[in-house]
Amino acid sequence: MEEYEIAIIGGGPAGIMAAIAASQNSSSVVLLEKNSSLGRKFLLTGGGRCNITNQKPIKKLLNIYPQKNFLKHSFFTFTNEMLLSLFQDKGLNFIEEDEGRIFPMSEKSSDVLDILTDYLDDVVITYNFEVSSITDDFIINDKIKADKIILATGGITYPQTGCNIKNYSLTSQPLTDIKYGLVPLITKEDLSDIAGITLYDVVISYKKSKVKGNVLFSHVGLTGPGIINLSNEISQGLDYNLLENDPDFDIEIAIDLCPDFTREDLKEKFTNDFQLKGKTMLKNYLKLFLTNNFIDFFLAQSDLDGEIQLSKINKKSKNRLIENLKRFAFEITDFNRDLSKVTIGGVDLDNINPKTMESTLIPNLYFAGEVLDLHGPTGGYNLKIAFSTGYLAGLSASEK
Template structure:
């Protein structure tokens, strides 16, 4: 067994920052070790913000906390321990300048996510941490689960060292065995499994009888009915105890091909539309903003904003539909009058002679909608004529068939229940010496830098706490 004072499983945003936090301690004689299963740390950070990495949001807590779900309480101590300005300053001192854009979103001045990863790795190493990549923690046991022989006896790697200090025993898939006094689990959630986040820590938590809130994808594409050619739910198999194994009601895999309707809408981007989401007859939420139709379904800033409630409702069995208001700035009566006037104008135009009413309708739509939207809009609104157009533009209803799952969602909602964790230290109440940080916690944020700040601030606090130097 190789012994370290603190072992951090997962070298993502939370894990790297946990090492920085732990490095602030004075009594860490036997070192800090990060075990990362991918060939390099911070794989997911590389893909954040479309490669630009929106690493935090500089709003004060009163505004910041409104973007954190399901409850911001668990984050509060971590946030105040490492507020956004302190994070930016910490990066600046490590050589990474930042810029703040619209919506208080902070990015590296270079707009290169790789610079954030390089900086974090440098900071973690300077804090005294060793980072071992290609090390997948496969079997993690707490002192109560291990026999004395497991913890202290000769290990399969032949190291023969007896180490009575270890409270946790970690066996990696290559057979190597590690022991530590303090363990930080920062293995992330389940989103983008190709980046290494396959929910392993959530599986261990279940084995340790630590309660988790059911996980579900958030900040993901919602899929209108008829958008995909077929909708066969997919549930990846990651072995026993694995949360990803639970079937997700309403999951429509991103790779399922689009139907003619989906193909007609794919690529359309709409600015400043109104978007209302209903579960049954009750309204779930309303947003105004931009949406994008993609190969996955409906996304973009406003789409992502409503996705959390949408997915939650669908996975709980609700029938969900959305209503898009393509003309939010004008009321329906005024719009109807304008359409009547345009219709008369088209009728009086010499070029309309001999045109069918559907050809005239196409001319009318050309005056009211972006050209690339018309075909998809007509496919979703069959039997439309100019008398129904004002209502259709203001109340474009789409039933929602489901949502894209962990394979392409930005963040995993749900995770380790806040009731299991001391918010001031992020230590597990049931198992002293065990800490959780990052997306594995039952904390998720909106788009805008909130999720990385959750990871950085909880990582930093868990690291400091584990090293016994929490402020």
């Protein structure tokens, strides 16, 4: 039986960073990966461009997360400056895009992964090693004995990359409900005729939750940053746990297509414009508010005649026009589950020491990354969690 001081299970960003940090203080570290290569899911991040982190100042960054108090110590222990310097020291530079999103200048996630792998020279990497059991005395698959274990097995998303819901049962650590996160929505409405169209800077609402962002229509439903971020609120609002059952849908979301106008603003504008531009057809007038290739769909869903002149629109139709511009509704029938980007839920944070990532129930057992009940919106926030918690777990395990 092989023996190591530290065994890290999972070769994603959290596991790799844990191995890098652990190897700084320990010469006996093994990284166990079930695939034939590291970072298979990591290569997909940011559409293959790798949105490695978000460059907001650390206090503003923390305020983005529901679990900001838990994350505070890990974020200050392993900052964005420390993260980016790892790559800059090996010649990889970065660019900052809108909303503080950071990408490698090469726009290749493979370049980021190659450098991370370069830092693992002092780590034993065992590929094609799927962990099926961990005993109380830290014997893994009856083959490896470790003094300390770091679990960085990820969530349930992209199972083709190695994520597996069975990983949650490797330890007796308490769990919260496991749910889909950052996931596109499937609609009852047929959107095939407008697939590929994007609505920019609209406001999407679900019950009391509102998100401003872009909406992209797909053949089966809605996606884009605004929808993806709102999906977390939808998922958390549904009563389900993927360890036991699937979500049951009966919900509606609405899009404010004119967030810069109130209903009263539109009413006043229409009253004036319908008189001044009376001969203008409605479908042409709507170009002031909507992207051209979305107008026909909007009119059909609103039961309005696009050929009618503005001066001939009655009060009832005008009110319906205002209502649909401010609240264009879609019935949601499911998540597009195969495209879920992160997992909501996981190992309960109540039983994890945020200053070390060590379990408070099982000594010498650490957790990092998506396996924990941690998540954020799109924009580099989730990789930030993985890198910082992974680094803290590896550092803590090696120093203990």
